[in-house]
Amino acid sequence: MNNPSEARARLIGGRAIRVDGVDKVTGRAQYPADLYRAGMLFARVLRSPHPHARVKAFDFSAAKAVPGVVGVFCGDDLPSPGLYGLNFADQSPLARTGGKVRYVGDGVAAVAAENPQAAEEALGLISVEYELLPVLRDMHSALAPGAPLMHENRPGNILHSARLRHGDIDAGFSAAKVIVEGTYRTPLVDHAVLQPESGLAYMGEDGRVNLWVATQWAEEDRRQIAEALAIPKEMIHEVVTTIGGAFGRREDISVQIVLCFLAIKTGRPVKLVFSRTESMLACTKRHPFEMHYRAGADEDGKLTAMKIELLADAGAYASTSLVVLNTAVTLATGAYEVPNVTVEAKAVHTNAPVTAAFRGFGSNQPNYAVEMILSRLAEALGMDSAEIRLRNILKTGSIMLTGQKLEGGVGALQSLEAGIAAAKELGLDWNRPRAEGRKRIGVGIACGCKNIGYSLGWDDHSGAVIEAWPDRAVVKIGVCDVGQGSNTIWAQITANELGLPLESVTVARNDSDVVPDSGSSSASRQTFVSGNAVLAAARDAAEKLRALGPEPAPGLLPAIGSYTYHAPTTYPLDPETGQSAKPNYGYGFGCQVAEVEVDIDTGETRVLRIIAAHDVGRAINMTNVEGQIEGGYLMSQGYSISEEYPLVDGKPRAASLAAYVLPTSLDAPEIVPVVVEEPDLYGPLGAKGIGEMTMLPTPGAIGAAIHTAVGVWLDELPMTPERILRAMGKL
Amino acid sequence: MSLHRIKLTVNGRPIDATVPGSMTLLQFLRDELRLTGVKDGCAEGDCGACTVIFNARAAKSCLILAAQADGSEVMTIEGLAGGAEGALHPIQEAFLEMGAVQCGYCTPGMLLTAKAFLDANPHPTRDEARLAISGNLCRCTGYAKIVEAILLASERMHE
Numbered sequence: 001m002n003n004p005s006e007a008r009a010r011l012i013g014g015r016a017i018r019v020d021g022v023d024k025v026t027g028r029a030q031y032p033a034d035l036y037r038a039g040m041l042f043a044r045v046l047r048s049p050h051p052h053a054r055v056k057a058f059d060f061s062a063a064k065a066v067p068g069v070v071g072v073f074c075g076d077d078l079p080s081p082g083l084y085g086l087n088f089a090d091q092s093p094l095a096r097t098g099g100k101v102r103y104v105g106d107g108v109a110a111v112a113a114e115n116p117q118a119a120e121e122a123l124g125l126i127s128v129e130y131e132l133l134p135v136l137r138d139m140h141s142a143l144a145p146g147a148p149l150m151h152e153n154r155p156g157n158i159l160h161s162a163r164l165r166h167g168d169i170d171a172g173f174s175a176a177k178v179i180v181e182g183t184y185r186t187p188l189v190d191h192a193v194l195q196p197e198s199g200l201a202y203m204g205e206d207g208r209v210n211l212w213v214a215t216q217w218a219e220e221d222r223r224q225i226a227e228a229l230a231i232p233k234e235m236i237h238e239v240v241t242t243i244g245g246a247f248g249r250r251e252d253i254s255v256q257i258v259l260c261f262l263a264i265k266t267g268r269p270v271k272l273v274f275s276r277t278e279s280m281l282a283c284t285k286r287h288p289f290e291m292h293y294r295a296g297a298d299e300d301g302k303l304t305a306m307k308i309e310l311l312a313d314a315g316a317y318a319s320t321s322l323v324v325l326n327t328a329v330t331l332a333t334g335a336y337e338v339p340n341v342t343v344e345a346k347a348v349h350t351n352a353p354v355t356a357a358f359r360g361f362g363s364n365q366p367n368y369a370v371e372m373i374l375s376r377l378a379e380a381l382g383m384d385s386a387e388i389r390l391r392n393i394l395k396t397g398s399i400m401l402t403g404q405k406l407e408g409g410v411g412a413l414q415s416l417e418a419g420i421a422a423a424k425e426l427g428l429d430w431n432r433p434r435a436e437g438r439k440r441i442g443v444g445i446a447c448g449c450k451n452i453g454y455s456l457g458w459d460d461h462s463g464a465v466i467e468a469w470p471d472r473a474v475v476k477i478g479v480c481d482v483g484q485g486s487n488t489i490w491a492q493i494t495a496n497e498l499g500l501p502l503e504s505v506t507v508a509r510n511d512s513d514v515v516p517d518s519g520s521s522s523a524s525r526q527t528f529v530s531g532n533a534v535l536a537a538a539r540d541a542a543e544k545l546r547a548l549g550p551e552p553a554p555g556l557l558p559a560i561g562s563y564t565y566h567a568p569t570t571y572p573l574d575p576e577t578g579q580s581a582k583p584n585y586g587y588g589f590g591c592q593v594a595e596v597e598v599d600i601d602t603g604e605t606r607v608l609r610i611i612a613a614h615d616v617g618r619a620i621n622m623t624n625v626e627g628q629i630e631g632g633y634l635m636s637q638g639y640s641i642s643e644e645y646p647l648v649d650g651k652p653r654a655a656s657l658a659a660y661v662l663p664t665s666l667d668a669p670e671i672v673p674v675v676v677e678e679p680d681l682y683g684p685l686g687a688k689g690i691g692e693m694t695m696l697p698t699p700g701a702i703g704a705a706i707h708t709a710v711g712v713w714l715d716e717l718p719m720t721p722e723r724i725l726r727a728m729g730k731l
Numbered sequence: 732m733s734l735h736r737i738k739l740t741v742n743g744r745p746i747d748a749t750v751p752g753s754m755t756l757l758q759f760l761r762d763e764l765r766l767t768g769v770k771d772g773c774a775e776g777d778c779g780a781c782t783v784i785f786n787a788r789a790a791k792s793c794l795i796l797a798a799q800a801d802g803s804e805v806m807t808i809e810g811l812a813g814g815a816e817g818a819l820h821p822i823q824e825a826f827l828e829m830g831a832v833q834c835g836y837c838t839p840g841m842l843l844t845a846k847a848f849l850d851a852n853p854h855p856t857r858d859e860a861r862l863a864i865s866g867n868l869c870r871c872t873g874y875a876k877i878v879e880a881i882l883l884a885s886e887r888m889h890e
Binding site: 004008015017018020021022023024025026027028029030031033034036191192193194195196242243244245246247273275276482483484485623624626627630631632633634635656657658662664665666668671 | 775778872
């Protein structure tokens with residue numbers, strides 16, 4: 001950074017300081033739990049202690065008798081059916097008499113009280129009679145013939161199946177010189193957002209309910225609240241507060257429906273704040289996958305065939321598991337071109353927490369398996385592990401497993417080459433393990449591919465409205481800035497188009513009365529989709545402002561520019577073949593090189609250095625792009641070596657951060673981000689997305705590095721000391 | 732339930748209050764004094780989001796009972812800037828310039844840990860800075876720019 005102040009001043013591609021930064025460093029930024037309203041009640045939700053049970057009866061009499069308790073409610077107090085869900089409305093916020101609870105943490109009943117102590121006391125006095133039901137502890141139990149049904153309309157406990165046939169799999173394996181296969185497993189993990197779920201709701205004098213909450217998509221919250229409570233969406237006014245991290249966690253309903261219900265029912269403002277334990281018990285997780293891969297390569301290391309089976313654990317309710325499974329299928333061969341592929345995939349219900357969106361959205365798991373397979377094929381061929389990747393990496397013109405031909409904006413080879421070059425410069429060599437006392441140090445390289453945006457025919461769009469005066473502008477857009485810095489780049493793009501200093505552009509609060517719908521902050525889509533909306537709206541506003549002449553009459557101001565951007569059309573997968581001309585309109589690629597130290601006595605693993613080369617199309621804010629690389633890498637390191645939320649017969653062993661091993665500053669290696677800019681064909685100013693891509697190569701890179709260091713191939717995440725020692729034959 | 736009278740100084744202001752025995756300092760600061768810059772991330776001492784400066788040392792306010800704070804001096808994030816309206820502490824400036832803030836939830840705790848650390852160790856090494864914040868979890872940044880910001884702040888505070 002030769003000239004920091006110049007970099008900060010540069011509007012596109014520089015290091016503008018984030019527009020919400022001062023509020024965050026002074027403590028002025030308000031997250032939902034920071035809101036107070038006179039006369040507000042405190043709510044608590046009773047959660048199921050059982051993984052699978054039918055609710056026979058409720059007795060609220062003792063709870064209601066606690067002084068200060070205003071009401072105790074259950075699903076019977078909601079309209080019927082009173083369900084919500086992102087793909088299918090199958091989840092009730094509170095249990096009904098005769099209804100079922102399907103995981104430990106499922107919502108049962110709710111209390112509203114004058115103070116938190118009364119709410120807590122009442123919670124402990126709610127009596128529920130359960131009839132315990134057999135627990136489906138894992139996918140194989142759920143799939144077994146005769147297994148009890150989680151949902152009556154989902155035979156075999158299968159939520160969704162998908163299959164893919166590309167090329168000629170038998171010919172592919174016949175042409176292979178080496179064939180490698182393996183079963184790979186990934187765990188249930190928690191987003192562990194720093195800010196536990198919380199919100200505030202109150203009735204307005206206009207008879208609408210006002211909800212203040214941290215979410216990823218206000219419009220979708222409102223749709224589900226309206227459906228569950230049988231009220232028009234227009235009666236729900238939602239304001240998005242500052243958000244304390246999301247990573248997919250805030251896509252699903254958490255506090256919203258219960259809060260609106262209690263506010264409407266009591267007529268009082270109501271605040272609901274989850275404890276960390278409640279957040280871990282009740283809220284969504286990443287899908288555990290069990291994957292079987294069989295892959296062949298010819299003598300030149302070219303992949304000839306992959307036969308893939310994917311089982312995804314959908315947990316108790318549907319959420320977005322259907323879409324997650326589809327994502328897994330469309331990305332099941334990772335960053336490589338494979339001419340002959342079959343995929344059989346199923347999403348299966350178990351009595352486990354709801355699995356849903358989590359940074360990567362079903363791409364991380366297959367990508368991990370693919371990278372381990374590539375590394376093992378290289379070993380079988382006696383080929384360099386970077387070389388085999390160079391020979392198979394996707395390029396412009398490549399045909400993906402879905403039959404999609406990649407038109408452009410394919411930064412895969414560039415990311416791989418950048419990773420290789422950076423490794424060479426830093427002296428990281430995946431062919432040269434070394435020993436230092438009881439430590440063995442190895443290096444591993446891996447790639448990754450993740451789609452940008454909504455897929456398979458969904459109309460991915462975003463609206464922006466910009467009000468412009470000669471000396472300032474206001475951007476109105478329905479994007480949730482979850483911490484990635486989206487508000488900042490709208491201000492940058494707008495300032496750049498209008499010729500204004502950054503400080504003169506304000507991004508309006510995400511208020512459903514004020515801003516258009518911009519879709520969710522997910523799928524690494526906002527820079528692309530909303531960036532295009534802002535760019536077009538800003539150009540529209542600039543043109544209108546220019547048309548008013550050099551000294552516009554105040555009555556004619558502001559000039560208002562607006563645009564709704566629709567991303568390029570995508571198409572669903574053929575149900576038999578999984579083929580689609582365009583399942584996604586864009587992809588982001590990455591390559592990571594990990595230097596890992598393993599202690600041969602304890603199995604403890606430390607990542608010493610990581611190179612993370614990621615293709616972003618164009619970096620609009622370089623600091624924020626690096627922030628995504630650094631943060632996404634470390635989250636994926638946790639996924640790779642330490643994080644898991646284990647269940648024993650459907651019951652979590654622990655729901656606290658003491659037991660859930662998140663990376664601290666001492667676990668962070670030296671991170672070398674390399675930003676690759678291969679302009680996207682359709683992204684604003686060539687930019688695309690980065691948020692999820694940064695997680696993909698990590699498990700494969702660390703897994704390969706561990707193999708280089710101590711000679712064992714692991715096939716299950718997290719790669720804990722126990723698993724390493726067991727693989728080494730020491731346990 | 733027992734009640735306790737406490738007198739303490741918070742961000743330079745004298746406070747005189749009566750608190751239940753079970754109330755934590757975190758709850759007192761947020762719910763009684765409305766200093767909502769102090770964050771609750773777990774209330775169990777695992778995440779560090781609730782860090783305040785308690786008698787010149789960084790401490791997790793969820794692990795201190797309000798009653799224990801009698802006679803103490805507490806600084807929360809609201810007291811860090813101090814001075815003229817709008818003037819930020821060098822550590823706050825450094826966090827902004829280096830991009831050490833993303834969602835911001837860990838930020839108040841991080842800043843106060845950093846301040847207490849730099850007050851005690853004005854010229855730290857990178858490893859010392861990493862160790863100093865090892866009790867503050869961050870899920871967004873990977874800690875990289877936070878550490879750089881602390882090192883930048885240490886230069887600025889002593890130039």
